[in-house]
Structures are given as structure tokens and as C-alpha cells.
Amino acid sequence: MPNLGIPPFLPVGSATAPFHSRNTSSPPSPPAANKSPNPARPRRRRRTLTLALPTVAAAEAQTAATMVANAGIERVLWTEAEIAARVSEVAAELGADLRGLREPAVVVGVATGAFLFLADLVRRVDAPLAVDFVRAESYGDGTESSGRPRITSDLKVDVAGKHVVVVEDIVDTGNTVSCLIAHLEKKGASSISVCTFLDKPARRTANFQLVGDGKFYRGFECPDSFVVGYGMDYAELYRNLPYVGVLKAEMYKKDRSN
Incomplete structure (x- = not known):
């Protein structure tokens, strides 16, 4: 029999017979029961609790108040936040000047008081630099400068022909800075800048001269009070305070009477 393109007849129920369902959807589900709330048990209203979270400034003020007490x-005088903001400003100014140098500058921290200021400062300076420390003492355990600073620990880095930035915690009489500038100039520094966290011009007795293209940078002008904190001490205490404060007079007058 010739193949006319018509598939052969397959009986209904055959395993190979195609099956076409007219309705492929499932039968409708019965309607859900209408559950009404139990009148004897009314729904509980949700209560929203609003917690008053302290702001960063308020928390910092509270911490400072506790530490002061x-x-x-x-x-x-200056809080931790105020110090951080001002250090960033000084670092931006210093970094802009150092980026124009032919070779990296040497930043010399005056131990021990400048260690926190130097650490915060150099991390914000976007310029290549080397870091070293020098120790120059003029206060000892007292509150008055002896006026005769002496270098008790010298540099390890060679500063000959380089720009040096002296980083101080506070410049008051100017005697220590004058001593350091003369010392670094003898070592062959081509130019010398001074960057101090606090400047106390009311007590200036020595008019120090910067070397070459050196500049004077300062964080804050300080009143004529004995201040501690942020690296600065009295009898090696208070260096770890995150702010700068005026020490109560009875704290050091008591020691003088002993």
C-alpha cells in the first residue's frame, strides 16, 4: 500500500496513541472557610519602642566629663574631635609643601611629648618622608622650663642635604626649638621647618630662626596655662588623655610643697 503521508490508524488506548486533554487545569478548590476573629480574644496591638541613642558628640562629651572628674x-581646652580636625588641616598644608621637594623630607619628632601628634600627623601627610626621634629635655618633672635644654638622645637618620621638619608638642619659650635647629643645622640639614601642636607665644623668650625654605606650622595657640593630655605630661602622667586640658594648680603645687 502506498504511503500517502497519513499516519496509520492507532486504536484508542494504545500505548503509542497520542493523548490530548481538553482540560488540563485542576478542579477548583472549595472556598476557604470565613474565619472571623474571636470576639472574646481581641488582637493585641504591636507597640513600637523608640530608643534614644546618644550622638557621637554627646558620648564624647560624657567621656570627657568623666575623665575630667x-x-x-x-x-x-580642645576635645578629641577638635584635635583630629585641626591635625588633618595642618597635615594637608604640610603635605602640599613636602610634595614639591626633590627628595623625601625627614620628620623629626621631639620625644616624648610629640609622639601622639607626630603619629596622627604623618599618617595624614600625602608625601614621601622619613621619621626619626630626638630627645631634648628642659622640663624634667616640673612645670617650668629650665631654659637650658639638652639633647639626651640623638637621631639615627642622616639629615645632611635634606629638608627637616621638627615636630613639637608645644613651643613656649622657644629655647628647645632654637637648640634643635642649631643642632640639625650642624648636621647639614639644607632647610628646617617647625611644626608644633601648640604654640604659646605669651612665654616666648627666644626668637628662633628657621633655615632655608623652612616654615612654621602650628595647630592651636595655647593660653599661658600648664596643659596636659594628647602626649603632654606632668611628671610623666596624663599623656594618654585624648583631649588637652588645663591641669589644676593644686596638682603640682602639692608636689612642690613635698
Whole structure:
């Protein structure tokens, strides 16, 4: 029989017979029961609790107030936040000047008081530099400068022909800075800048001269009070305070009477 393109007849129920369902959807589900709330048990209203979270400034103020009460501080001059903001500004100015140098500058921290300021400063300076420390003492355990600073620990880095930035915690009489500038100039520094966290011009007795293209940078102008914190001490205490405060007079007058 010739193949006319018509598939052969297959009986219904055959395993190979195609099956076409007219309705492929499932039968409708019965309607859900209408569950009404139990009148004897009314729904509980959700209560939203609003917690008053302290702001960063409020928390910092509270921390400072607690530390003041426990540290013999008369008043706070600059908070931790104010210090951080000002250090960033000084670092930006210093970095812009150092980026124009032919070779990296040498940043010399004056131990021990400048260690926190130097650490925060150099991390924000976007310029190549070397870091070293020198120790120059003029206060000892007292509150008045002896006026005769002496270098008790010298540099390890060679500063000959380089630009040097002296980083101080505070410049008051100017005697220590004058001593350091003369010392670094003898070592062959081509130019010398001074970057101090605090400047106390009311107590200036020595008019130090910068070398070459050196500049003077300062964080804050300080009143004529004995200040501690942020690396600065009295009898090696208070260096770890995150702010700068005025030390109560009875704290060091008591020691003088002993």
C-alpha cells in the first residue's frame, strides 16, 4: 500500500496513541472557610519602642566629663574631635609643601611629648618622608622650663642635604626649638621647618630662626596655662588623655610643697 503521508490508524488506548486533554487545569478548590476573629480574644496591638541613642558628640562629651572628674583637670581646652580636625588641616598644608621637594623630607619628632601628634600627623601627610626621634629635655618633672635644654638622645637618620621638619608638642619659650635647629643645622640639614601642636607665644623668650625654605606650622595657640593630655605630661602622667586640658594648680603645687 502506498504511503500517502497519513499516519496509520492507532486504536484508542494504545500505548503509542497520542493523548490530548481538553482540560488540563485542576478542579477548583472549595472556598476557604470565613474565619472571623474571636470576639472574646481581641488582637493585641504591636507597640513600637523608640530608643534614644546618644550622638557621637554627646558620648564624647560624657567621656570627657568623666575623665575630667577623675584626672585633676580644671577644664578642657580642645576635645578629641577638635584635635583630629585641626591635625588633618595642618597635615594637608604640610603635605602640599613636602610634595614639591626633590627628595623625601625627614620628620623629626621631639620625644616624648610629640609622639601622639607626630603619629596622627604623618599618617595624614600625602608625601614621601622619613621619621626619626630626638630627645631634648628642659622640663624634667616640673612645670617650668629650665631654659637650658639638652639633647639626651640623638637621631639615627642622616639629615645632611635634606629638608627637616621638627615636630613639637608645644613651643613656649622657644629655647628647645632654637637648640634643635642649631643642632640639625650642624648636621647639614639644607632647610628646617617647625611644626608644633601648640604654640604659646605669651612665654616666648627666644626668637628662633628657621633655615632655608623652612616654615612654621602650628595647630592651636595655647593660653599661658600648664596643659596636659594628647602626649603632654606632668611628671610623666596624663599623656594618654585624648583631649588637652588645663591641669589644676593644686596638682603640682602639692608636689612642690613635698
